[in-house]
Amino acid sequence: MVLSPTHSFTEIPRLDLSLASDAETEPRLLRQLRYALTQVGFLYVENHGVPAGTISDVVDALPALFALPAEAKAEVALGNSPHFLGYSGVGSETTAGGPDRREQFEFANELTATWAEGMPLRDRLRGPNPWPSAYPALPALIEAYIGEMTALGERFLRLVAKSLSLPPDAFLPFLSDQHRLKVVHYPALAEDEAGAQGVGPHKDSSGWWTFLLQASPPHVRGLQVLNKSGDWVDVPVVPDSFVVNIGQAFEVVTNGVCKATTHRVLGGLLDRFSLPFFQGVRRDLTKEEAVGAFQDHFARPQFRSRSTESEQGRDIDSAFLKGKYETWGESQLRTKIRSHRDVGKRFYGQVYDKYVYDDD
Numbered sequence: 001m002v003l004s005p006t007h008s009f010t011e012i013p014r015l016d017l018s019l020a021s022d023a024e025t026e027p028r029l030l031r032q033l034r035y036a037l038t039q040v041g042f043l044y045v046e047n048h049g050v051p052a053g054t055i056s057d058v059v060d061a062l063p064a065l066f067a068l069p070a071e072a073k074a075e076v077a078l079g080n081s082p083h084f085l086g087y088s089g090v091g092s093e094t095t096a097g098g099p100d101r102r103e104q105f106e107f108a109n110e111l112t113a114t115w116a117e118g119m120p121l122r123d124r125l126r127g128p129n130p131w132p133s134a135y136p137a138l139p140a141l142i143e144a145y146i147g148e149m150t151a152l153g154e155r156f157l158r159l160v161a162k163s164l165s166l167p168p169d170a171f172l173p174f175l176s177d178q179h180r181l182k183v184v185h186y187p188a189l190a191e192d193e194a195g196a197q198g199v200g201p202h203k204d205s206s207g208w209w210t211f212l213l214q215a216s217p218p219h220v221r222g223l224q225v226l227n228k229s230g231d232w233v234d235v236p237v238v239p240d241s242f243v244v245n246i247g248q249a250f251e252v253v254t255n256g257v258c259k260a261t262t263h264r265v266l267g268g269l270l271d272r273f274s275l276p277f278f279q280g281v282r283r284d285l286t287k288e289e290a291v292g293a294f295q296d297h298f299a300r301p302q303f304r305s306r307s308t309e310s311e312q313g314r315d316i317d318s319a320f321l322k323g324k325y326e327t328w329g330e331s332q333l334r335t336k337i338r339s340h341r342d343v344g345k346r347f348y349g350q351v352y353d354k355y356v357y358d359d360d
């Protein structure tokens with residue numbers, strides 16, 4: 001492989017979303033955004049409009065949430081949820097074939113379960129959150145946060161569409177009724193374990209776009225992204241910002257012009273908290289529809305440039321891109337089952353083998 005370091009990013013662009021509110025400054029923001037989308041796949045947003053209080057309410061709740069006793073965590077175990085919502089402990093989730101050294105609560109916007117025998121299995125992903133009864137203040141905090149992130153996600157998508165010379169609403173019809181928020185704790189590791197897998201190398205497969213809050217002080221590091229040369233680039237904490245990155249479905253819809261970028265988290269000597277919000281994609285979106293939607297638009301010469309991805313990045317598992325499954329929802333369910341095999345065996349026995357062993 002010929003490496004071309006001059007075309008590899010070495011830091012993550014920072015975008016000031018307040019530039020969008022003035023017709024004089026918006027074009028500058030759209031240019032920066034287009035560069036970030038097509039050449040990096042990761043960016044920070046600042047002046048994003050999410051109220052500081054909504055964020056600090058959740059951040060301040062994290063130590064108490066993760067300090068809940070084992071029984072309170074067991075009460076909301078993800079292992080009991082066919083919707084893959086709830087608590088999962090350190091090492092229970094697998095990425096890139098290895099156990100992740102993190103514990104997490106997975107939430108979604110509050111929905112009723114509507115799946116019944118005979119409906120597509122992917123619709124069983126929809127359902128209510130298990131809330132820990134020991135923390136009655138939690139639902140309001142999380143729901144307010146998810147509401148704000150949903151709104152930010154839509155504002156951001158309009159800018160993305162404009163920056164790619166599309167009508168502002170172009171990407172909204174792809175959104176799901178379900179968005180997911182992971183609340184994650186990477187426990188401090190002992191000296192001889194520092195650098196172990198917090199979460200292994202992956203592209204985000206859960207959504208359209210990811211909006212990540214790094215909820216620890218700037219001296220706590222861990223998140224890294226892979227550039228085209230195959231180097232891991234640090235994504236340090238920028239106070240009052242979100243880190244935003246492209247999910248695999250968006251890569252498909254832009255015919256690879258905007259690539260989902262591979263990233264990972266290394267465990268360290270300090271506790272680290274993060275909150276990735278995964279903006280959801282319609283479960284019934286077919287690959288055909290996704291690829292066809294803007295095919296001509298993204299085939300234009302202005303969008304065709306050299307590959308922005310390293311070889312390792314190209315190797316990352318992507319069932320939807322490889323076209324194994326009919327719909328986004330099915331490929332999403334496959335990812336969930338592979339990450340949480342206990343839930344897969346318990347609630348999705350009929351497709352468990354098919355999803356877990358389909359690349360053997």
Ligand SMILES: O=C(O)CCC(=O)C(=O)O
Binds near residue numbers: 184223264265275
């Ligand atoms: O914890 C982080 O900073 C990133 C987590 C992540 O990449 C993920 O959960 O998909």
Ligand SMILES: [Fe+2]
Binds near residue numbers: 202203263
């Ligand atoms: Fe991720």
